[in-house]
Amino acid sequence: MIAKLIEEEILKEVSEAQKEGLLPSDIKLRFQVEPPKVKEHGDYATNLALSLAGQAGKNPRELAQWFAEKFATRGDLFEKVEVAGPGFINFFIAKAYWQQVPRVIEARGKDYGRVEVGGGRKVQVEFVSANPTGPLHIGHGRGAAVGDTLSRLLSFAGFQVEKEYYVNDVGRQMKILGRSVYLRARELAGEKIDFPEDHYRGEYIREIARDLLEKEPSFLDLPEEEAIEKAKDFALQVILSGIKKDLEDFGVTYDHWFSEKSLYEGNYVEKALSFLKEKGLLYEKDGAVWFRAKDFGDEKDRVVIRATGEPTYFASDIAYHYHKFFVRNYDLVVDIWGADHHGYVPRLKAVIQAFGLPKEKLEVLLIQMVNLLEGGKLKSMSTRAGEFVTLRELLEEVGKDATRFIFLTRRADSPLDFDVELAKKQSxxxxxxxxxxxxxxxxxxxxxxxxxxxxxxxxxxxxxxxxxxxxxxxxxxxxxxxxxxxxxxxxxxxxxxxxxxxxxxxxxxxxxxxxxxxxxxxxxxxxxxxxxxxxxxxxxxxxxxxxxxxxxxxx
RNA sequence: GCGCCCGUAGCUCAACUGGAUAGAGCGUUGGACUUCGAAUCCAAAGGCUGGAGGUUCGAGUCCUCCCGGGCGCGCCA
CATH class of the missing domain: 1.10.730.10 (Isoleucyl-tRNA Synthetase; Domain 1)
Structure with a gap:
């Protein structure tokens, strides 16, 4: 907080200096107030004079001296203000200032630390959003920890925060999920099935099939297409509620579970695309419809409607962000993705700009990989084969507190080694x-x-x-x-x-x-x-x- | 081949976006409990910030080129 007070003093004295003609009136003010690495340099230091010297055509030390004398008049804040090195101004904070800090904390209680940087702006944080085709694994856990904590922080800092999980409930993955369950059900009914390589092979698929058969023994009598559809809906509902439960036990709750399907049902894909079309940002080539992403800094233009007439996943995303910005009017949107999607960022940023919005309105946070270690050695994971450590297992073995904390001991964009043995240790x-x-x-x-x-x-x-x-x-x-x-x-x-x-x-x-x-x-x-x-x-x-x-x- | 991210102590990571003498933990070595919780603390050793140039008052941080690693580059999601 003292840094804030120092900044205020600086701003005051800079305009004073401008009045006196010491500094030109059109300077670009760029300075830092930070604790120096060496104690002898005081509690805080600023490079103010160094950054102004060039612009004002003045000697940095002389400039620093002028400011230091001004600051020194605030005896209530500063015990000593000195000029050092090439022109740093070092602040030695008055003991009395530090000593009243506990008084402030007592007065504000649980609200101590709240800052008003958000100013009530509406921000959406979208995170995890894993395909509902299986249980969450350890990597999703990291995204959940980062997204949830960031949301708590944003709201503590005066933003109006809404947390969202985007449910990919349409498309090919869903069809494969339905087929996977359907085939396992037939297998359970005694049929010999040659289970396809690219289908979901996890044990949980069998369990879902078993449950479905128990609930509706006659479902295999339906025509295949209908049965698969039913299996899909059932599996989606079961898996999604499992995901919800896992996240809840991890301390994460959402304000919205947003269905991709609803984008189509509400005609938002159509609306978003015609919005772009009116701006002349779509064109046809080779039977497909393309978006002019290249005009907004992406490597190349991107297909939104395939030659088959089917929209791409990207089309959904365009509609989804159209909905975020123009239907729900968020001032800021934070998307949290796995780092393997980083190539996708320029594409989406291009969309934001095509919408006529400043690209800063969308922030994409990339979460790096989690390497699972057991007693120091790497444990390999493969989602396709159904072999992975689930978030559930981690919660049961390690516990919520240690898991969340460890996920937040690294920058989100650097890979993390998670050692289960170590996480359980109480040392x-x-x-x-x-x-x-x-x-x-x-x-x-x-x-x-x-x-x-x-x-x-x-x-x-x-x-x-x-x-x-x-x-x-x-x-x-x-x-x-x-x-x-x-x-x-x-x-x-x-x-x-x-x-x-x-x-x-x-x-x-x-x-x-x-x-x-x-x-x-x-x-x-x-x-x-x-x-x-x-x-x-x-x-x-x-x-x-x-x-x-x-x-x-x-x- | 092109693009993005990364390379800091033996290991795992910081360094407040360009600031002064690059900091922690683990591990190693040696110390501290008749006193509020030893799940703690103290001390020592450990570095050419992958390499070479450049930009300026000043570079781990910015630019260029190498070396080494990760990830992307679909009318997949």
Whole structure:
């Protein structure tokens, strides 16, 4: 938060400098305020003067000096402001500023960390959207963890968020699913079947066939086409409710389950395509209908209607995004896909621009692969053969908290090794317990404090100036930085930053714990430290909640 | 062949989008519990950021070319 205050000071003084003629009025303001790597350089530093010097034709150090003197008048914020190196301005924050942080946290409670970057804008996050042809596997789990946590963060940051799962319930895959179940049913009825290679071979298909036969023993008597259709509908419903259940148990719920089929039933494919056609962005060639993707930066034009008259998957996607932007009017749409779809991004971005929208309205997040390890060695997975670790198995073996947390310990776009053995371990190697332990430790501390007669310590009347050791300041600074972390997660769409932040905060707390005692004979100090502890506990709890991970009182 | 992503300590990863002396964890070695939870902490060792150029006050970060890896390049989804 202090960084925000510094930025405000900078903006104020820059316009002052312009008034005085020190800086030209048409400068491009680009600067950063960030904690320097070296302690000696202060709590925060800015490159302001360096970035302005060139434009103003001034010496950066002289410029920095001018600003430093202005900033120094804010004694309530800064203990010292100095010019260093080529023209950095280093800020040493006043102790009193840090020490009032727990007071702010106490006042805002669960809302501490909320930032208003969203401004009520309507954003849709679409994630997982796996074909409903089988259970979710470990890779989908990663997408779910990232999408759900990002959604929680966006809503915490003032966006109006809607979470959506796109159900691909039409097309060839669905037909194959129906046939797969139908053939297994005939097999169960005693027939010898030569099961096709490209059909779904998982054991779950047999189970669905068995259930269907039990429910409707006569369904095999139907004409084949009709039976397959019935098998498809039944399988879709069974698989989809399984997916829903898995996600719920993973802590993920959706606002909408959006059916691809409904795009056709509502004539949105037609509407979207004629919208493009009116703009002259479709043409016919070789009997097919093409979209002029190349005009908007894609490698080549793309087919939307095949020569057979059937629309492509891409046509559905055009209609789907038409629906997102023109029917539901989202201000921002975030699509979360597997990284293997990255080649698809330019195509869809082209569509957005063809719609006449700025391409920033669509953000595509690519989730890299998950490699499953068991005790350090790679376990191979093959979806087609029906051999994979399902999200369900992972939940049962590892648990929700560890699974979600581990999925968020990497940037989404870098591949992740998931070691099941390690994820089950309750040790330092497993980062989730490190953070949860910090929270449980504090909970235990408050139980002890209560016994010692410190009932619900409040900042009111506490002397927070007693928080004056290096470890106190370490914690106070991190607490102050929490809202900045939330903002960074949201503006960069990188939820993993929160995970790293929580690990830092837990480290600082554990460090404090071994160096200092919270409870002592010194009543005022005990009181101040308990206020600090309460603030840390609050932030840990808020952070874990955003990750969808529990914050235990005991473990 | 073309396009996108990646290459940072022995291993797994950070580095706040161009900032000052590149940081953590694991592993290794050595230490810390009669006191609020040792699922913890402290210390040491470990680096030419794959390589070579370039851009500027300043490069792990931007540009070019190599080397090595992943993924895409359908009238599939």
């Amino acid at each position: 330092r190697e497993n980062p989730v317990y490190y953070v949860q332990y910090a929270h449980a430790r504090l909970a235990s501390l408050f139980r002890k404090a209560k016994e010692a007669g410190f009932e619900d310590p409040s900042a009111q009347g506490a002397d927070l100036a007693l928080l004056d050791t290096p470890e106190d300041f370490n914690l106070l600074k991190l607490l102050d930085y929490f809202p900045d972390t939330i903002e960074a997660c949201v503006t960069k769409l990188e939820p993993h930053l929160l995970t790293f932040y929580l690990l830092d905060l837990a480290t600082a707390l554990h460090d404090y714990y071994t160096k200092h005692r919270f409870l002592s004979e010194d009543q005022p100090r005990t009181r101040a430290r308990l206020v600090l502890a309460k603030a840390v506990k609050q932030v840990l709890a808020t952070g874990l909640e955003l990750l969808g991970v529990s914050a235990p009182e005991r473990m």
